Amino acid sequence: MKRMGIGLQxxxxxxxxAEDFEGTLRKIAAMGYEGVEFAGYGGIKAEAMRDLLQELNLKAIGSHIGLQLLEERLDEEIAYLQTIGAKYAICPWLPADARDTEAWRGHLVKFEEYGKRFREAGITFAYHNHDFEFEVEIDGQIVFDALYERIDPQYLQVEMDIGWVQYSGxxxxxxxxxxxxxxxxxHLKDFRAGEKGKQIDTVELGRGDLPLVPIIxxxxxxxxxxxxxxxxxxxxPPLESVAESMEWMKxxxxxQ
Structure with a gap:
């Protein structure tokens, strides 16, 4: 089996x-995680974050960048990622009012534009799914598939959240x-779920319904x-949960 890196979102x-960004990164590194994927930077300057990651021997995998930031602060986001040495920029989520068919037609155009800008900067753009990408269609094709069929791979790669894929049926x-x-x-996560649309629980790896070993x-x-x-x-407590999941990975x- 090809060796893959183990990261934490x-x-x-x-x-x-929110309480102690630096201290939290130190704990994550001590657990054995090899990389981190950001969802905000806690107000830490890019140079300081780069130096901290190097000290802890943590790779900057990439960052989840919301739609508003992509629209309004793309240059700043690119500069931060370049400084910390991150390879990926990922759109993680769309608000509920931006998920209908016509909205998605617009996203297809914008995502390709973002992908071109990131590629020029040496960064790969990707999209992270939930379940709603399987619930809307464009010209008879579910959005998840239309997204990747209509945008060239050099401008958009897949960050697959495998928990939401299974939850979507x-x-x-x-x-x-x-x-x-x-x-x-x-994204490796475990769900313990009832019927689709009912309450679901995200749980530590190995405690849910997903066939994690075959997935890996x-x-x-x-x-x-x-x-x-x-x-x-x-x-x-989240730090206890991610420590347990790391032990499962080990x-x-x-x-193995």
């Missing part, structure tokens, strides 16, 4: 970073294989670069 520990293993070669980043194998075969742990909501992937 910092949104998972947002309460901890799609076979996660089949979808990983479908996007092999265009899927550098995989499929990710390796699809040339994924980073497995990124994310837990949207934690029942336990026992079921890293030490």
């Amino acid at each position: 910092l949104y998972t520990v947002r309460d901890a970073t 799609v076979d996660p293993l089949a979808y990983i294989a479908k996007y092999a070669g265009r899927l550098p980043l995989l 194998q499929a990710a390796s075969e699809a040339s994924v670069e980073w497995l990124i742990v994310e837990q949207d909501v934690c029942a336990n 026992n079921n992937y890293l030490n």
Whole structure:
């Protein structure tokens, strides 16, 4: 199996970073995470963040950049990513009023524009899914697939959130294989869910419904670069949750 990096999406520990960003990064590095994916920078200047990551031997995988920031502060976001050495910029989410078919037609145009700007700067643009991309169609094709069919791969790559893929009723293993070669980043999370549309729980790795070991194998075969742990909501203190998930990764992937 090809060795993939193990990262953490910092949104998972947002309460901890709000109190002490630097201290939280030190704890994450001590757990054994190899990289982090940002969702904001806690007001830390890019040069200071770069130096801290180098000290902790943490890779800057990339950053989740909201739609408003992409529209209004693209140059500043590019400069920050370049300084910290991040390779990826990811649109993570769309507000509810920006998800209908006509809105998506506009997003297709804008995403290609953003992708070109990032590519010029040596950064790869990607999109991170939830479930709503499987609920809207463009010309009879679900948005998730239309997005990647209509935008050239050099301008848009896939960051697949495998938990939301399964929750949407799609076979996660089949979808990983479908996007092999265009899927550098995989959000690895576990869901414990009832019927679609009912209350769901994001849980520590190994405590939910997803076939995580086959998913990791499929990710390796699809040339994924980073497995990124994310837990949207934690029942336990988030730092305890991500430590438990890292132990699961050590026992079921890293030490195999």
